[in-house]
Amino acid sequence: MGTFLKHHRWITPLALLAPGLLWLLVFYLYPALQMFMASFWSGSLATGFTFSLSNWTNYPDAVSTYAPIYLRSVLYAGAATVTTFLIAYPLAYTIAFKGGRFKNLLLFLVVAPFFTSFLLRTVSWKIILSDSGPVLGPLKAIGILPQQFHVLASPMAVIAGITYAFLPFMTLPIYVALEKVDFRLVEAAKDLYAGPWRPGGAIVGAIVGGVLMAVLGFVFNTSPLAFAIVGAVVGAVLFHFRVSESFVRVTFPLSISGVFAGGLLTFIPAIGDYVNAELLGGPNTSMIGNVIQAKFLTENDYPSASALSFVMMFGVLIVVAIYAKILGTEELSAAAARA
Amino acid sequence: MTAVALAPSARPKGSVANRIDRVFDRWSMIVYTLLAVIYLLLPVAVIILFSFNDPPGKTNVVWHGFTLKYWLNPFGPDGLGSAVVLSITIAILSTLIATVLGTLMALALERYQFRGKSFANSLIFIPMATPEIIMGASLLTMFVSIGQPPFFPLNFVTILIAHIMFNISYVVVTVRARLAGFPRHLEEAAMDLFANEWQTFWRVTFPLILPGIVAAALLAFSLSIDDFVITNFTSGMSVTFPMYIYGAARIGIPVQVNVIGTSIFLIAVGSVALTTLAGRRKRG
């Protein structure tokens, strides 16, 4: 057996890959290709659809009409991915390195909320963030916020909803990657690169803090510049003292495969998400998923729905390709291992 | 386990700044983690709280008073019990199957070079980028075109097929995060000693990638138990828990839904806490 495998090296990967790949080919790719054909249809449900390659114009039509919504989807999904990363990384780091005997429990608590119904959780958020609810009510009562202020039915609510919904998708892969980091390597790195990350920590901290607070400033309709300055200072100080050179040089690169995976697991489903926009958003916060949903279900415009979907999927594939080129998981981790 | 500081102090020992730094080191991450967990669990806390609510009407969004009556009659509304059982069964089965299939794929993709690898890679990423409605509708079209009973009656089996399908990608990506940059030398050493790929896998590789597999299974389970769109298309006449809730939302989600949501959450957390504690005692 051993010799057989050595002589036919292709057998093993094929055998490993075959069942899953077959499943995806039969139950994903084949039906999806049928749906792809639908993007070259013309006609309507009432008159019947006809296939013709000349209907490629469905694509430019769909894109030109819904370009602003594509852009909005990318922005929301991107913002949510960054926020998710900022929340998830320290969380995964703590669980991996300081979780101790509570590691499993903590890890489980990250996912546990997602065993309860999404709809119920959204209702919960709506109770918590209600215009005169337990959070905003008191703030309005003491005059910090104007009476008209609301979080729900705003872009921020949608982004926050997506962030919440995909937090475990970011946390788990980062944890998984960090957990395998050889601890002795980190210790050795600390001896090698003692001290804070200079000057990177302050710079990165200032940028991250500044941008985040500026966004908050916009949301609260106050002065974004003042918010940004405060954020930049706090971020710079925090990062300068909290982010060490050894972390930047060793630990972080070793966990980059997790960040890469987490980023994809968050961004990809986030860009197609429509439920958060539907339940938490307002009349101008719809994402491309909402449009596809409406095209398909209410308008029965299968060609447009299909074209819009495939544009999104091609876009995501390109992002993945670029992402992989720049970060190149394998090369990066190999380099880190050599260092 | 020793605490690891992100930034070891560069200042001389014993100084006030150093002491502050150490306290900060010790507590900042703990406090942060607690805050993050609170953030994650806050909505669940509200769900639990509102399972004891006694709303006079149909909306369960304002606190009206404490009652146990819904806990005493958790499957009161018609169809709720069977929906919950169906959802849990499908979640468990689809998680098991997808985790096995996905882990094998992750091993193949991370360990071997072969022709068609980029195709396989794309085939894994693209389902995650496919709108659920397109996936659900295209699957339904296929099931219908294959034919009605006995081939593909839309039911339990078709839901299961769909859930395994969309779970595989998530499993592969999560397990690969664990496998990437994996210390191959351990396996090579084992191979020298045991000289058997099978044993090497079970004694060395598997324990090392287990955290990745567990994480992937958790993700898969959470995706499956809460899926609505794809399930709705592929369910035929079956009704799952999320379908029940979306349907009930039209009239008002019964408080019992909170009771069941709470129960699933508590049972899951309780069993993990118990195993964690048991493991702790064994080691101690």
Place this chain on the structure above:
Amino acid sequence: MSTSDKLTGSPISRRRLLQGSALMGTAAFLAACGTKGTVSPAPTAAAAATTAASAAPSAAAASGAAGSAAPSAAPASAAPTATPSEPMIPNGTVANVVWANWPLYIDVDKNGNHPTIQAFEKKYGVKVTYKEAINDNNDFFGKIQPNLQAGQPTGWDIITMTDWMAAKLISFGWIERLNPAAMPNFQANVKDQYKTVDWDPDVAHHAPWQSGMTGIGYDPKVTGSVTTLKAFFTADPRWTGKVDMLTEMRDTIGLTMLSLGLDPSKPTRAAFDQCITALTAAKNAGIIRRFTGNDYSQDLSAGDAVLVMAWSGDMVQLLVDKPGLKFSLGADGTYGGMLWSDNMMVPKGAAQPYTAELLMDWYYIPANAAAVEDYVNYICPCRGADVVLKKLDPSVASNPLIFPPDSTLARLSIFGSLTPDDESYFNTGFDNLINGA
């Protein structure tokens, strides 16, 4: 009229209507307000239904002997038939049927059973598989459409769909024609206004299950009295940013048309365009908070919305959540609301159309319709159900939102049929509005 809260034991029970009358803004309905009789527990109504059912066979035996006399004699009289007629067709075999309906849309007893269905099962010796499988017209359409298009059975014997979706299914030829001989009670007891829909002129394909009104729902504590649909389009600090409208195109566009003095029963593209202009202006002015399905009830309950386009049945039940809420069709003579129905239909390829017809007819026996109404609180399409309910549950019988007087019904509009082209024009325009494209 403040003690209704005590009457509601569980979320299953939907008998919280005592305050319902107060919902209507107009004085005409306030008169109906005072009634607050003793509310009998649900099983009573169900028991009545059962008795009525078991009484039927004897009457049926007589009419059965007279051949098809019963169905043809009945429709002429405006009054409900005193005794349920027995459906008779030769060679009709009864067998198990499968029915898709919306959740919480039929009578339920304490054990989660549906007494009216149990009575039917007992009488005919069949099993009714009742599934709460519909949560959205479009979702459900997407689900059964491939089967219907492929000419395959959907597996359902009865489906329950809203007017416009029913119209669409019928126009595609995907609905079985009903056999009137099998449905004498339906022929006799369906209310007149349901007989004139333009999408099924001879009412040969559908039997209404429940109806509802769409109008103005508001919280007078915040908004003051709102008696005009124009309020939805007028910026006012009391409700700007707290206005919810419906994602159901026909409801939102219908009410907008009414507010503009246009006629929703004859929808034109020009009228639609005017509506979109008005709605876009309201959206840009920040008046509209969001477009919702039923979850406007949560917004209203939590105070996040104070002025909404609302469904009457929801408002009857919401009143218990938030006493003081009002439902109005507008006081201003030209204004009104929309009337819609959910309809039972037999999809093409159904295995047991005959039993399905019997079951549909079953709910046109007033006692059965009353049992359902007592629980569901929407508008009953069956004549005579209020007469039965007057004895069992007077508060429901006298609630103008459940049994609206003819004067109210006359003010309601039914959204007119759309050609497929117009349908797609309307849907696309409306979706672009609510998706901010």
